Amino acid sequence: MQEQSIGAMLSAARQAAGLTVAQVSAATRVRESIVQALEQDDYGQCGGPFYARGHLRAVAKAVGLDPDATVHQFDQHHGGAPRPMRASAVFQTDRQIHLPERRGPNWSMALGVALAVAVVFGILRVLGGAGDQVRTGDMHAASARPSVPPNTPITESPRPKPTVLSGKNVVTVRMKAKRSSYVNVHDAKGRKLFAGTLKAGKTSTWRAANRVDVLIADAGAITVHVNGKRVTGLGPAGQVVRRSFGPPKPQSR
Known part of the structure; x- marks a missing residue:
């Protein structure tokens, strides 16, 4: 006997929960055509295994199935879970980095940059005065203490006792x-x-x-x-x- 397919499990769970394909689509934001395709074990409309796993996880959660178990079953039938990419594959350390030769300081350029920074800073100080006052007011309002009476006792609501089933019914x-x-x-x-x-x-x-x-x-x-x-x-x-x-x-x- 073959194990029940993922699509059959999704369809049975949706029907057991009393949901339509349109309701599942609205709850998960997965298109109705993709939801119907998943119930038929058709993953061609998902755009690849990465998106198929995301759609399966969302639909399984909406109909009451275990999302992790559903994705694990999908991985077992589609080559296993994706392997993590090593850092060495992204960053190649064997490339030589050519640094420019150090030269003497350019005092003319440094003086020009310093003057430009001073002018910009002065303009921001003039234009930003009102904004500083607004932000200060917000901070005072946020730091106000809640009006809670002091020495108020904290009481916990009693926990309901578990129901013990007994009898002929x-x-x-x-x-x-x-x-x-x-x-x-x-x-x-x-x-x-x-x-x-x-x-x-x-x-x-x-x-x-x-x-x-x-x-x-x-x-x-x-x-x-x-x-x-x-x-x-x-x-x-x-x-x-x-x-x-x-x-x-x-x-x-």
């Missing part, structure tokens, strides 16, 4: 990736529990009340257990599936 979903695939997990209220790439060999578990909604970009790459029981028949390899799982049913006496 709790749903437990555990996923194990046979190969890397994009996964999106939400609870019954639509809150995101996870959105990203579940890498090959990794196992993750989520718990929520009443219901857990999942989206899997590659149904054949993920093994799912709900409330301790394995879920069968998710779908073939490469298929994007959406499923909802509820709490375990009470056993009849």
Whole structure:
């Protein structure tokens, strides 16, 4: 089985986030045609690998994927990351530098330059007087102390206690990736529990009340257990599936 392509992961993540190509383009300032090309693994419109990495990083962040992992996967399929340029390739030290011969000082030219500098300095002093006063006023205004009552006690707001899930309405979903695939997990209220790439060999578990909604970009790459029981028949390899799982049913006496 081949690993899911970058374009398929971007498309599945965008659909899971409920975004259109136009919305992704507006959020990233990447043209819609380039966003569509990236979802089809076509990098010809990017203008080279350097710009392709930048577009991939921006689009991946907008749809909820890991930008660094996405660019790393692109580098693995396109010759690796660019090598840093050595300083010796930019600066060539073997060239001989020819310095002009030292001659005696030219006092006439030095006197002329000194007079010109004095004239310019005097003009700037005359014209810049008002500007100096304005800048001084700005500095006094900026250095004014904030009006905060002295000896004011600093109180910290209490931190919320973590919610402990318990009871019969709790749903437990555990996923194990046979190969890397994009996964999106939400609870019954639509809150995101996870959105990203579940890498090959990794196992993750989520718990929520009443219901857990999942989206899997590659149904054949993920093994799912709900409330301790394995879920069968998710779908073939490469298929994007959406499923909802509820709490375990009470056993009849």
